[in-house]
Amino acid sequence: MRLLLSVISKDEADGIKNLADVIDIKDPSKGPLGPPNPETVKSVRGAAGPGKVISVALGEASPDYKADAKRAMTMVEMGADIIKIALADVSGFSPVEAVSFIRNTLPGEVKLVLVAYADGAKRGFMEPATLPSIAGLSCADGILIDTCDKTGLSLFDSINTFELENILEESKTLGLTTALAGCLDMGDIEKLASLAPDYAGFRSAITIGKERGSDGVDCAKAMLLKEKLSSIQTESVL
Template structure:
């Protein structure tokens, strides 16, 4: 599993790198729900982040306009982003598919990967069913999937989708050769279940920000390093990722 850290500017991006993030994601939390950052910011981040570290670009919630979105995707590729994430909220399936197909066409000849994103809490926004993400990615020939959340009230990914459903979608995408990413207010306490699901990428922001505040705080290298270390411990088998689940089932869970 790779650790992806969402950042808003160069300072945060360099903190993420210092802490050992595998992927520096660039987004803009100041736009409604989540939006894209400005091209000069993305360009600067790409230039200053070592080439072996991935730099992804979040388009955020895409408007239902294939031309507009595909041009933005083209821009992300021109800025040499490793990947570009296109998320859907108030789109129907056919519109989302058409947008992704145009994005695919816009990325022809580019090394930038196209990631189809849905939101686990989209029912709160009359959005597209998040479970359609694999079908959407397969039919649009996207390179990967992301399941994220938009809610900022303290709930996270696992409040909206079960471990079993997320595992099923992740496994299905992997069999199709897609990269898989999970995000959405994830916390260190979620690392056991994340390791059991085993997406290729775990995305965090609040968990690595000062005061765990994804909006008011700033990404801190020490917090990134701590999440990275905890992830590694689970990957290497030094923390039993099934223990707490077994204890909970047996009613012997320790606090």
């Protein structure tokens, strides 16, 4: 399990670039998967260096998937290696058709990760259990289960472990990369390790004051997360 740390600026990226396996860029002021300004992506890419993997949030997929694909390409041109797009309200379009179009627009080396919200049912959003099959049918590269409501409830408050296990198992059977995120903290690492996604994502757990929208990360918190993750994985091998 590798560490994905979310940042909102170049300064934050400078602080955690040697701790994160993936530097994720988003703008929390625009929603749970708020797309950042392309110039922010460019500046983070420059700070991280050519060897670091950069993922970028694109927001939620829309019926105008040609516009979504265009926005995705802009992020790639700024330095994104991974594009994340959420499937939330898909009542007005075919998610397979939309994702397939975006996937075919992106260069082959760029990964496309689909996101479902564990707590999205109350808003009429797509059920997370359907995500692996949609990802497989549309030739996406991976899936992420996240939360939409960032006001306190975590991923594990929003979905039961059994359902997560089934989603991860199906995804891995389909050859998809897997990731979990959603108001996760240090205390969730053991449970994450037992589920064994490919990536675990953190934002509020590494920020100063635990405010996901504030500009400033606490490098000591990020280091503790990395050390805890490494120790748990070492124990599982022994």
